[in-house]
Amino acid sequence: MRLGKSHRDAPSLPTSDVEKVDGNHGLESARNDRPVAADKLARKLSARQVQMIAIGGTIGTGLFLGTGKSLATGGPASMLIGYAIVGFIVFVTMLSLGEMAAFMPIAGSFCTFAGRFVDDAFGFALTWNYWFNDAVSMASDLVALQLILQYWTTKFPGWGLSLIFWVLLVLANIVTVRVYGELEYWLSLLKVITIIIFIILGIAVNCGGNTTGEYIGGHNWFIGDAPFVGGIGGFASVFVTAAFAYGGTESIAITAGETKDPARTMPKVVRNVFWRILLFYLLSVLILGLNIPYTTPGLDGEDSRTSPFTLVFQMAGSTAAGSFINAVIMTSVLSAGNHALFAGTRLLYTLAIDRHGPKLFARLNKNQIPWIAVLATSAISILCFGASFIGAGQLWTWLQNIVGVSNQLSWIAIGIASLRFRAGIKAQNKEHLLPFKNWTYPWGSWFSVIFNSFLVLVQGWSSFSPSFSAVTFASLYVELPIMLVMYLGWKLLKRTKIVRLQEMDLETDTYPADVLDAKQGKSAWREKAYHVWRWIL
Numbered sequence: 001m002r003l004g005k006s007h008r009d010a011p012s013l014p015t016s017d018v019e020k021v022d023g024n025h026g027l028e029s030a031r032n033d034r035p036v037a038a039d040k041l042a043r044k045l046s047a048r049q050v051q052m053i054a055i056g057g058t059i060g061t062g063l064f065l066g067t068g069k070s071l072a073t074g075g076p077a078s079m080l081i082g083y084a085i086v087g088f089i090v091f092v093t094m095l096s097l098g099e100m101a102a103f104m105p106i107a108g109s110f111c112t113f114a115g116r117f118v119d120d121a122f123g124f125a126l127t128w129n130y131w132f133n134d135a136v137s138m139a140s141d142l143v144a145l146q147l148i149l150q151y152w153t154t155k156f157p158g159w160g161l162s163l164i165f166w167v168l169l170v171l172a173n174i175v176t177v178r179v180y181g182e183l184e185y186w187l188s189l190l191k192v193i194t195i196i197i198f199i200i201l202g203i204a205v206n207c208g209g210n211t212t213g214e215y216i217g218g219h220n221w222f223i224g225d226a227p228f229v230g231g232i233g234g235f236a237s238v239f240v241t242a243a244f245a246y247g248g249t250e251s252i253a254i255t256a257g258e259t260k261d262p263a264r265t266m267p268k269v270v271r272n273v274f275w276r277i278l279l280f281y282l283l284s285v286l287i288l289g290l291n292i293p294y295t296t297p298g299l300d301g302e303d304s305r306t307s308p309f310t311l312v313f314q315m316a317g318s319t320a321a322g323s324f325i326n327a328v329i330m331t332s333v334l335s336a337g338n339h340a341l342f343a344g345t346r347l348l349y350t351l352a353i354d355r356h357g358p359k360l361f362a363r364l365n366k367n368q369i370p371w372i373a374v375l376a377t378s379a380i381s382i383l384c385f386g387a388s389f390i391g392a393g394q395l396w397t398w399l400q401n402i403v404g405v406s407n408q409l410s411w412i413a414i415g416i417a418s419l420r421f422r423a424g425i426k427a428q429n430k431e432h433l434l435p436f437k438n439w440t441y442p443w444g445s446w447f448s449v450i451f452n453s454f455l456v457l458v459q460g461w462s463s464f465s466p467s468f469s470a471v472t473f474a475s476l477y478v479e480l481p482i483m484l485v486m487y488l489g490w491k492l493l494k495r496t497k498i499v500r501l502q503e504m505d506l507e508t509d510t511y512p513a514d515v516l517d518a519k520q521g522k523s524a525w526r527e528k529a530y531h532v533w534r535w536i537l
Contacts, residue, residue, distance in 0.1 A: 060336025062245025076289025077227030082238030092444035096418035098270030105262030108350030121491035134344030135380035141337035187335035202287035237462035247407035267436035415448035424504035
């Protein structure tokens with residue numbers, strides 16, 4: 001078995017070095033006899049940081065700017081239904097991923113799982129695809145900065161602002177993971193507080209607390225073509241935007257490679273954080289659809305774009321409030337770009353470790369940061385400077401489509417890997433070693449695979465209506481042939497085979513339940529109090 005050999009033969013750290021990296025001596029002493037291939041990064045991210053990183057990776061430009069496009073092209077009902085459906089898909093996908101990440105918490109996450117549990121060629125194609133996803137996500141965030149800046153002025157060059165933020169992101173990710181973790185924590189906390197304020201303010205605006213003093217209610221759901229705008233094409237177009245907005249939820253598992261006590265932390269993150277994200281998304285989308293007419297100018301412009309969140313704050317009667325939310329949106333873009341660069345860097349590191357890419361990307365600095373991978377991933381963001389020639393709004397839409405489809409392909413891969421993982425666990429009689437079990441298996445994994453596949457194929461309907469757009473069509477479907485070619489090319493070149501269940505590597509880099517038992521737990525009442533405290537934070 002080619003893949004199993006590549007991981008088992010990979011050089012591992014000495015016991016003392018592993019303990020130093022993890023910092024969790026109780027768990028590591030129980031893991032010393034287990035082979036290590038990819039678990040070599042510094043475990044310095046706390047549960048507090050990881051929970052906020054999970055939120056920060058999803059609440060970003062997709063929500064603050066993408067909802068405007070969804071509202072303009074699909075209408076309020078299509079937007080709400082689309083975000084609810086995609087939210088449920090991501091929920092069952094995250095349960096599947098959480099089960100695997102708790103058992104095998106490594107930086108490659110589901111990309112590595114695809115190679116170890118399905119086929120090395122599948123892992124190769126998926127990892128390169130998702131690395132490009134994260135690199136393009138960072139570029140799209142830098143383009144979004146230019147759109148947001150236009151709320152205040154059009155005189156300052158957009159590329160200049162993008163360059164300033166690019167430097168800040170690279171510095172935050174190249175120094176130490178603690179800098180990344182703390183920056184992401186506080187930026188994410190600011191976003192959460194802002195969305196809570198938005199929800200309260202949005203309800204007040206809808207009930208009459210606006211500049212006109214009129215009760216809005218559900219009026220905007222019944223104007224023009226609302227609540228469903230653009231027919232089936234408008235409805236289908238919402239899904240790729242929603243996939244872009246939710247994208248990043250799955251990449252929280254990538255932080256498992258640098259999380260303290262990952263077997264305990266990751267299940268908590270999966271169970272608790274997603275519900276909060278889902279709550280924020282659906283409530284925000286509902287309030288936007290009630291307060292903002294889909295006919296509002298600037299929601300889907302080619303050169304400029306206005307966040308519907310900013311419009312709601314303006315409706316409250318305060319220009320300063322509009323500037324405040326716009327500034328917060330700008331910090332959210334920084335947060336989302338920060339998370340995208342972090343995830344993309346770890347995937348490029350994983351490609352080098354798994355021998356799917358140049359070895360130089362696996363080089364670590366003294367703080368155990370893959371610094372060359374940071375520079376290489378951030379270099380893709382040069383795409384953002386093309387906004388000066390194409391139009392920031394149009395370029396952002398194309399990048400959003402590419403990232404959205406890439407997210408859906410990743411969710412499909414997670415479902416496939418989950419089905420294979422559980423089959424392998426059962427075949428090797430290791431089900432009792434799972435620290436966290438996915439209660440939706442197997443129907444949840446199948447649902448994710450089938451429904452995401454359907455959406456990937458039909459959501460491009462919008463590229464044919466009202467007239468065919470070759471560029472839009474390409475941005476929605478270019479990922480499919482590229483990933484297929486990469487899969488078949490690596491499979492033919494390396495002659496890889498589907499991993500047999502009995503030969504599946506379920507030893508390397510694992511944190512099974514018996515390791516958890518080696519660590520002394522808290523008393524029952526302290527454990528419950530701890531759970532309550534973590535939920536509040």
